Amino acid sequence: MQIIDGKATAATIKAEIKEEVERLVAQGVRRPHLAAILVGHDGGSETYVKNKVLACEACGFESTLLRFEDTITEEELLAEVNRLNEDETVDGFIVQLPLPAHISEQSVIEAIDYRKDVDGFHPINVGRMAIGLPCYISATPRGIIELLKRYEIPTSGRKCVVLGRSNIVGKPMAQLMMQKEYGDSTVTVCHSRSANLKEECLQADIIIAAIGRPGFVTADMVKPGAVIIDVGTTRVPDATRKNGFRLSGDVDFENVAPLCSAITPVPGGVGPMTICMLMLNTLAAAKHEYYK
Amino acid sequence: MQIIDGKATAATIKAEIKEEVERLVAQGVRRPHLAAILVGHDGGSETYVKNKVLACEACGFESTLLRFEDTITEEELLAEVNRLNEDETVDGFIVQLPLPAHISEQSVIEAIDYRKDVDGFHPINVGRMAIGLPCYISATPRGIIELLKRYEIPTSGRKCVVLGRSNIVGKPMAQLMMQKEYGDSTVTVCHSRSANLKEECLQADIIIAAIGRPGFVTADMVKPGAVIIDVGTTRVPDATRKNGFRLSGDVDFENVAPLCSAITPVPGGVGPMTICMLMLNTLAAAKHEYYK
Numbered sequence: 001m002q003i004i005d006g007k008a009t010a011a012t013i014k015a016e017i018k019e020e021v022e023r024l025v026a027q028g029v030r031r032p033h034l035a036a037i038l039v040g041h042d043g044g045s046e047t048y049v050k051n052k053v054l055a056c057e058a059c060g061f062e063s064t065l066l067r068f069e070d071t072i073t074e075e076e077l078l079a080e081v082n083r084l085n086e087d088e089t090v091d092g093f094i095v096q097l098p099l100p101a102h103i104s105e106q107s108v109i110e111a112i113d114y115r116k117d118v119d120g121f122h123p124i125n126v127g128r129m130a131i132g133l134p135c136y137i138s139a140t141p142r143g144i145i146e147l148l149k150r151y152e153i154p155t156s157g158r159k160c161v162v163l164g165r166s167n168i169v170g171k172p173m174a175q176l177m178m179q180k181e182y183g184d185s186t187v188t189v190c191h192s193r194s195a196n197l198k199e200e201c202l203q204a205d206i207i208i209a210a211i212g213r214p215g216f217v218t219a220d221m222v223k224p225g226a227v228i229i230d231v232g233t234t235r236v237p238d239a240t241r242k243n244g245f246r247l248s249g250d251v252d253f254e255n256v257a258p259l260c261s262a263i264t265p266v267p268g269g270v271g272p273m274t275i276c277m278l279m280l281n282t283l284a285a286a287k288h289e290y291y292k
Numbered sequence: 293m294q295i296i297d298g299k300a301t302a303a304t305i306k307a308e309i310k311e312e313v314e315r316l317v318a319q320g321v322r323r324p325h326l327a328a329i330l331v332g333h334d335g336g337s338e339t340y341v342k343n344k345v346l347a348c349e350a351c352g353f354e355s356t357l358l359r360f361e362d363t364i365t366e367e368e369l370l371a372e373v374n375r376l377n378e379d380e381t382v383d384g385f386i387v388q389l390p391l392p393a394h395i396s397e398q399s400v401i402e403a404i405d406y407r408k409d410v411d412g413f414h415p416i417n418v419g420r421m422a423i424g425l426p427c428y429i430s431a432t433p434r435g436i437i438e439l440l441k442r443y444e445i446p447t448s449g450r451k452c453v454v455l456g457r458s459n460i461v462g463k464p465m466a467q468l469m470m471q472k473e474y475g476d477s478t479v480t481v482c483h484s485r486s487a488n489l490k491e492e493c494l495q496a497d498i499i500i501a502a503i504g505r506p507g508f509v510t511a512d513m514v515k516p517g518a519v520i521i522d523v524g525t526t527r528v529p530d531a532t533r534k535n536g537f538r539l540s541g542d543v544d545f546e547n548v549a550p551l552c553s554a555i556t557p558v559p560g561g562v563g564p565m566t567i568c569m570l571m572l573n574t575l576a577a578a579k580h581e582y583y584k
Contacts, residue, residue: 106425127419130467131459133398157485165470167423174466175422178457178481186486189470193449194478 002262004151004229006143010272013146014058017279021060032286033062034118034278035084035093039077039103040070045096048275052094055275061282064090070100077103078111085113092118092136092285094278115291118281121168130175134290136281141172143273144208144229145182151262153206153227156184161200163217163250164210165191169231173208197221214248219255228256228263231270247271294554296443296521298435302564305438306350309571313352324578325354326410326570327376327385331369331395332362337388340567344386347567353574356382362392369395370403377405384410384428384577386570407583410573413460422467426582428573433464435565436500436521437474443554445498445519448476453492455509455542456502457483461523465500489513506540511547520548520555523562539563 025031034056038049049065056063066080077099084093093116099105109117114124120138128135137145148155160177164170170189177183190200191211201207201221209217210231222228232250249266257263264270284290317323326348330341341357348355358372369391376385385408391397401409406416412430420427429437440447452469456462462481469475482492483503493499493513501509502523514520524542541558549555556562576582 123417123419123423123425124415125419126422127415127417130418130422130463131415133415157487159487165472171422171467171470174470174481175463178463178466178483180457184485186480186482186488186492188478188480189466190478191470193476195449195451196478200478 001257001260002151003257004147004262004264004269006147006264006269007272009147009150010143010276013273013276014055014279017059017283020283025060030089030286031060031062032282033064033089033091034282035064035066035087035090037066037068037077037080037084037093037095039068039072039096039099042098045098049096051275052278055279056282059279059283061279072100072103074103074107077108081108081111085111085116090116092116092282094119116285118278118285120172120281126167126172129172132179132181136284136290137176137277138168138172139274139277139281140169140210140231140270141176142277142280143270144173144231145176146277147229147264147270147273148206148227149182153262155182155206158185158205159188159203160185160206160208161188161190161204162208162210163190163197163201164212164231165189166210169210173210177206177208209250211250213250215250215252217251217256219252219259222256222259224259225261226259228260229270230264230266233266233271293549293552294443295549296439296554296556296561298439298556298561299559299564301439301442302568305565305568306347306571309351309575312575317352322381322578323352323354324574325356325381325383326574327356327358327379327382329358329360329369329372329376329385329387331360331364331388331391334390337390341388343567344570347571348574351571351575353571364392364395366395366399369400373400373403377403377408382408384408384574386411408577410570410577412573418459418464421464424471424473428576428582429468429569430460430464431566431569431573432461432502432523432562433468434569434572435562436465436523437468438569439521439556439562439565440498440519441474445554447474447498450477450497451480451495452477452498452500453480453482453496454500454502455482455489455493456504456523457481458502461502465502469498469500501542503542505542507542507544509543509548511544511551514548514551516551517553518551520552521562522556522558525558525563 109121114122120136125135162174174189177185178187206227208229230249230251235245236248238246401413406414412428417427454466466481469477470479498519500521506526522541522543527537528540530538
């Protein structure tokens with residue numbers, strides 16, 4: 001059984017990015033520049049954005065953090081988005097979600113120039129991904145594909161069961177795993193309404209669990225030799241920890257791991273890959289890899 | 293066993309559209325207007341476009357057919373697309389595919405204003421469909437959803453196996469069948485590289501076959517009581533027919549039908565629904581149902 005080490009892989013990728021950036025800079029090219037908009041003071045969002053800024057530093061990127069109080073109006077926020085769209089020194093940018101309830105997240109996402117949409121949430125990028133065209137792929141699904149590739153997990157013709165149908169993980173994951181170019185798997189998407197979920201999972205060569213229910217995937221649901229990708233990161237109260245909680249995956253790791261050929265731990269699996277993929281998308285933006 | 297009669301359903305829907313259009317016209321609203329661009333003289337394309345014009349007449353729509361020789365350059369064609377984008381009297385338009393090899397189909401599709409893209413091929417519409425937002429859904433998948441709804445086929449929590457992963461049928465079909473709003477099925481997408489295809493099909497409550505291989509789905513692949521949607525329309529040589537061919541579905545209808553609870557025939561099943569859905573999309577365009 002192999003532990004798929006997302007932390008180490010992410011570090012390797014960040015080092016690769018840094019190397020490429022320094023080579024480009026030595027050639028006189030401007031450093032890639034990621035901007036982030038943060039509205040309000042949500043604890044989780046603060047942490048994510050801080051980690052994104054740190055990742056930019058690690059990769060040799062320039063970064064700009066624009067902070068706004070949660071009293072900002074949708075109109076004002078859209079004006080800020082537009083300013084970043086037109087700022088030629090910004091290669092890509094993100095608006096950290098969630099946004100306050102009085103602002104339409106979808107309106108903001110659709111206002112972002114798709115050529116700078118390094119989160120890959122704009123419908124143009126979502127659509128191009130589904131069609132199989134070059135585009136920004138959102139960070140978590142892209143990170144999982146990257147892990148499968150780097151660990152040389154065979155996927156073509158294999159059975160992949162995706163648990164969850166969210167717009168940011170389950171659905172794009174399914175789309176990527178069924179593409180001819182990579183993936184090429186037989187893909188089943190299960191969700192809260194699925195009957196026979198256990199039987200579906202038992203058929204899987206690869207299970208990608210993204211439902212946010214701690215320990216949901218148990219040993220009796222896993223075929224011996226399967227590959228398990230655990231996207232779950234639920235905060236579970238834990239008095240023994242300094243911050244009062246621990247992160248729990250969707251998989252009962254202790255009992256499932258011995259059965260698997262490979263498995264991602266939580267934390268240290270899919271999580272660290274996510275910000276790293278945002279960096280790869282930003283590098284692609286700076287290089288105009290997908291769009292002119 | 294019930295035959296799902298696409299021809300009759302399409303006729304009903306066209307009559308419904310016609311009724312609504314005449315009511316709108318009586319209120320002083322302009323008739324919906326569909327334009328079609330046809331390049332060259334491909335026999336299949338000529339027939340499709342002719343049928344689309346006839347369907348417009350049946351629905352009380354205005355229609356415009358713009359014909360160009362296959363010597364038209366991509367630049368000239370893009371200029372025509374742009375002219376239709378800007379023509380306020382045109383609600384929606386299509387560019388009949390395939391296009392001559394010297395023209396990039398994707399460039400043409402992406403040049404169409406997504407608000408007039410009644411074929412639903414523009415990445416924005418593809419992306420919005422994946423996310424579950426209101427948009428033009430391409431005709432064949434929308435027609436299948438419409439048939440399932442009108443025949444009150446239960447789908448929530450059921451197992452749906454989609455055979456084929458094309459951008460115009462298999463992939464959007466899978467996305468629609470897994471949405472919470474309608475569909476809500478456990479969805480498996482199988483394709484040329486799938487192992488255990490027979491076993492996958494045997495688990496299905498609903499099989500949607502879109503691979504273009506005549507008679508591929510045989511009785512031993514079908515669970516008794518399953519619902520079969522046959523998207524295949526392959527021309528098979530047939531000397532007994534005046535035109536020298538007959539249309540063959542992907543399903544061995546003769547032997548599969550007795551097993552099913554419901555099945556679409558070929559012809560007369562999914563086929564007639566397709567143009568009909570283009571009409572529904574055009575009506576939606578005229579009413580600005582999805583976009584301002």
